[in-house]
């Protein structure tokens with residue numbers, strides 16, 4: 001089997017529930033004691049002001065009502081970064097839920113990551129460990145990087161096939177040891193608007209943010225898709241979070 005390569009990182013919305021209205025209804029039970037008005041578009045100044053105040057003053061729990069599920073197809077190294085996000089809720093119940101393709105129960109597909117030409121990856125003179133900034137590779141360097149990656153992907157894939165096939169017939173969970181982190185995997189991710197905002201604070205780079213983060217390029221490109229989903233589903237909460245410096 002020939003290996004395939006791609007630079008695409010796929011993040012697609014599966015479904016969601018809630019919205020700004022649910023954040024507002026949940027927050028207002030505090031002073032009203034009664035049920036809110038339910039699903040609606042938020043337009044009033046008072047409602048938008050409330051969302052701003054909640055974010056600014058870090059009243060986080062109203063943003064834990066509602067949720068979003070999406071499908072991600074990306075290289076395994078992106079998953080490793082993503083899965084460090086948990087958010088502890090009451091009694092340490094994890095808030096981000098993940099289900100990822102198993103390399104015990106399924107042979108992985110021969111799909112591997114190749115960085116696109118515009119992906120900055122060359123170390124600069126002023127490189128700093130926790131604030132890495134890179135330049136794009138010139139065409140000759142890019143060719144060299146890509147052909148080195150392809151050679152090593154091909155070798156790894158051949159070894160995987162060898163171990164899985166006759167006469168080796170090794171358990172898939174052991175055969176996978178030879179595969180690199182550039183191979184693709186897929187997962188379902190669910191989270192709530194609060195956990196998503198926390199995730200976006202760390203996994204996007206915005207020079208204007210209150211706390212500037214320096215995430216890896218690939219997880220940032222995944223995070224930017226997720227950011228669009230927050231913006232669409234919770235537009236005023238999203239604006240409030242941006243106004244507060246992308247922090248909650």
Ligand SMILES: Cc1cc2nc3c(=O)[nH]c(=O)nc-3n(C[C@H](O)[C@H](O)[C@H](O)COP(=O)(O)OP(=O)(O)OC[C@H]3O[C@@H](n4cnc5c(N)ncnc54)[C@H](O)[C@@H]3O)c2cc1C
Nearest residue numbers: 084085086087088092096195198199202203213214215216
């Ligand atoms: C640029 C960058 C580089 C990184 N490099 C590395 C690395 O080299 N190695 C590595 O291992 N990780 C690394 N990380 C992961 C990082 O250390 C965090 O684990 C990860 O970003 C999740 O952040 P979080 O805890 O804020 O997120 P979440 O787990 O989503 O938590 C959100 C919020 O809830 C709080 N929280 C969550 N769980 C608990 C708990 N049990 N008790 C109390 N409070 C809790 C957090 O403090 C945080 O405020 C890196 C992250 C970034 C953004």
